[in-house]
Amino acid sequence: MSESIAAPLLPPTASVAPQTRDGHASLRVARGLREAIVAGDYPPGSRLRQEEIAERFGASRVPVREALKVLEADGLITLVANAGAWVSQLTLAECEEVYQTRERVEPLLLRLAADSITAETLDQLDSLAEGMVDNDDVEEFLRLDRAFHLTMYAGARTLVLGDLVERLWNSTQPYRRAYTLMIDAHSQRIVHDEHHMLVTALREGDIDSAERILEGHIRRTRRRLAAHPQLFADTTTDRPTTPRQKGPSWPSQ
Amino acid sequence: MSESIAAPLLPPTASVAPQTRDGHASLRVARGLREAIVAGDYPPGSRLRQEEIAERFGASRVPVREALKVLEADGLITLVANAGAWVSQLTLAECEEVYQTRERVEPLLLRLAADSITAETLDQLDSLAEGMVDNDDVEEFLRLDRAFHLTMYAGARTLVLGDLVERLWNSTQPYRRAYTLMIDAHSQRIVHDEHHMLVTALREGDIDSAERILEGHIRRTRRRLAAHPQLFADTTTDRPTTPRQKGPSWPSQ
DNA sequence: GTAGACGGGATTGCATCCAATCACAAGAAT
DNA sequence: ATTCTTGTGATTGGATGCAATCCCGTCTAC
Numbered sequence: 001m002s003e004s005i006a007a008p009l010l011p012p013t014a015s016v017a018p019q020t021r022d023g024h025a026s027l028r029v030a031r032g033l034r035e036a037i038v039a040g041d042y043p044p045g046s047r048l049r050q051e052e053i054a055e056r057f058g059a060s061r062v063p064v065r066e067a068l069k070v071l072e073a074d075g076l077i078t079l080v081a082n083a084g085a086w087v088s089q090l091t092l093a094e095c096e097e098v099y100q101t102r103e104r105v106e107p108l109l110l111r112l113a114a115d116s117i118t119a120e121t122l123d124q125l126d127s128l129a130e131g132m133v134d135n136d137d138v139e140e141f142l143r144l145d146r147a148f149h150l151t152m153y154a155g156a157r158t159l160v161l162g163d164l165v166e167r168l169w170n171s172t173q174p175y176r177r178a179y180t181l182m183i184d185a186h187s188q189r190i191v192h193d194e195h196h197m198l199v200t201a202l203r204e205g206d207i208d209s210a211e212r213i214l215e216g217h218i219r220r221t222r223r224r225l226a227a228h229p230q231l232f233a234d235t236t237t238d239r240p241t242t243p244r245q246k247g248p249s250w251p252s253q
Numbered sequence: 254m255s256e257s258i259a260a261p262l263l264p265p266t267a268s269v270a271p272q273t274r275d276g277h278a279s280l281r282v283a284r285g286l287r288e289a290i291v292a293g294d295y296p297p298g299s300r301l302r303q304e305e306i307a308e309r310f311g312a313s314r315v316p317v318r319e320a321l322k323v324l325e326a327d328g329l330i331t332l333v334a335n336a337g338a339w340v341s342q343l344t345l346a347e348c349e350e351v352y353q354t355r356e357r358v359e360p361l362l363l364r365l366a367a368d369s370i371t372a373e374t375l376d377q378l379d380s381l382a383e384g385m386v387d388n389d390d391v392e393e394f395l396r397l398d399r400a401f402h403l404t405m406y407a408g409a410r411t412l413v414l415g416d417l418v419e420r421l422w423n424s425t426q427p428y429r430r431a432y433t434l435m436i437d438a439h440s441q442r443i444v445h446d447e448h449h450m451l452v453t454a455l456r457e458g459d460i461d462s463a464e465r466i467l468e469g470h471i472r473r474t475r476r477r478l479a480a481h482p483q484l485f486a487d488t489t490t491d492r493p494t495t496p497r498q499k500g501p502s503w504p505s506q
Numbered sequence: 507g508t509a510g511a512c513g514g515g516a517t518t519g520c521a522t523c524c525a526a527t528c529a530c531a532a533g534a535a536t
Numbered sequence: 537a538t539t540c541t542t543g544t545g546a547t548t549g550g551a552t553g554c555a556a557t558c559c560c561g562t563c564t565a566c
Contacts, residue, residue, distance in 0.1 A: 023335040023518080023519060023556080024334055026322070059520080059521090062315065062521070062522095063520070065549085066319055069279070069322045070322050073322075073323055074326070081277055081549085083527085084547075090412075097411055097412055098412075100361060104360075105357055105358060108353060159343075159351075160351065161354055164417070276549060302517075303518070313552075314518085314551090315550055316550065335519070335558060336518080337518070337559085
């Protein structure tokens with residue numbers, strides 16, 4: 001998570017190489033496992049076994065456990081003592097909470113980044129937005145959407161806010177993916193218009209407008225998600241195991 | 254961090270007991286070390302040695318290292334590979350970033366908690382605020398201030414927002430402490446008035462007002478902190494070591 | 507007196523091993 | 537059929553040990 005937010009367009013990622021003992025095994029595991037979860041390799045509810053992860057990244061279980069602690073703090077996974085680790089499942093209410101938080105903090109991050117947004121950045125944002133029009137490849141759509149937002153924020157020199165926003169994006173990625181699969185052309189067009197309005201406001205240097213447009217953009221996305229409650233974990237279902245199992249008792253939070 | 258935000262008034266804390274292998278050693282270490290740092294036992298810039306911490310909490314270095322990873326995600330400490338762990342030092346700009354983030358998210362948390370604020374809670378808030386008047390015990394003042402805010406939010410059933418706010422409070426606690434040492438009666442009175450206005454707005458059920466008052470309260474505190482730049486780490490100083498040492502090269506972020 | 511180089515001892519990163527604990531499948535009871 | 541019980545094998549939590557690495561006191565040069 002401490003890698004720069006400035007590189008939203010990640011390479012195909014073969015950070016799976018163990019080989020040299022570089023003193024960064026747990027960082028490598030955390031980064032690779034985070035990417036795998038965000039990419040959908042491990043869907044919400046799936047169990048993560050330390051031994052399997054250790055083998056996948058060529059490390060022992062000790063750095064894997066450290067990585068799991070980090071991913072738990074990210075909100076990506078849920079650890080239960082003496083039981084195991086599961087990819088976090090969000091209820092609709094929890095997902096809305098994350099989006100409400102995004103509505104508040106992303107405009108601030110945009111403001112902090114505004115000074116560093118150049119004409120080149122704005123052109124780049126335009127082309128990212130254009131690439132999302134009539135795009136029926138879900139993964140590509142998601143990648144462009146994420147790149148659009150993170151590119152706007154890339155110039156902000158922040159200590160915690162950039163990482164926070166990236167964590168909020170990561171933890172809701174599976175639900176954005178599921179929703180994108182069923183998105184209609186009309187909604188897609190609205191997203192595009194909002195992105196374009198955002199770039200226009202930034203081009204005019206109207207930060208206050210940009211903040212409000214971004215806030216509304218996130219809020220409307222939240223509302224559309226809320227219209228599809230079937231995408232989310234049932235509040236009555238035991239957690240954190242996968243829905244098809246009875247599962248262990250979930251520690252009363 | 255996953256303990257309930259509802260208990261801001263922590264007991265003197267003797268969670269230092271090892272004894273039984275309960276499968277929660279790393280949680281115990283993380284909690285205890287967090288409290289120690291927030292309490293000021295380890296001031297910003299001080300180095301944390303794994304062996305010493307392990308001995309203090311009666312554990313081996315493995316759970317200590319897991320706890321350090323968690324505290325790094327909290328923003329409380331800074332880890333450098335193959336070098337060690339240091340209590341985070343904030344520059345003024347970084348502290349202002351945290352406060353700006355608080356200005357955005359705490360009003361939201363208050364809104365989410367509003368429904369659960371009872372008349373009893375309001376009376377409790379009043380007495381906490383009253384206890385801060387003419388209080389010249391710095392630690393007691395800090396404790397009451399923290400308790401006031403966290404008590405307001407205690408009823409919110411959140412997944413991430415409550416923990417986020419607590420992290421933001423924790424990471425800036427040393428600077429609040431340093432500032433409180435030099436606070437004048439006038440500023441103290443302003444804080445008290447703002448707290449009282451907040452309770453009044455909540456009593457009237459005017460959440461929008463309460464949000465704005467809270468936002469302004471945090472912003473004014475940020476401005477007062479910014480008037481005392483000498484409390485913060487110098488941007489030119491090498492980090493993360495203590496100011497009095499030359500220190501290792503700080504990894505270019 | 508200040509800045510830089512150096513080497514030894516302290517400290518970290520990680521793999522391996524063992525005990526404690528729980529997940530989970532099969533069977534019993536209602 | 538559904539819920540509860542039970543045993544075991546798989547899995548986790550943690551301690552120890554060793555190699556790699558860096559912190560830091562000391563020495564040297566200017």
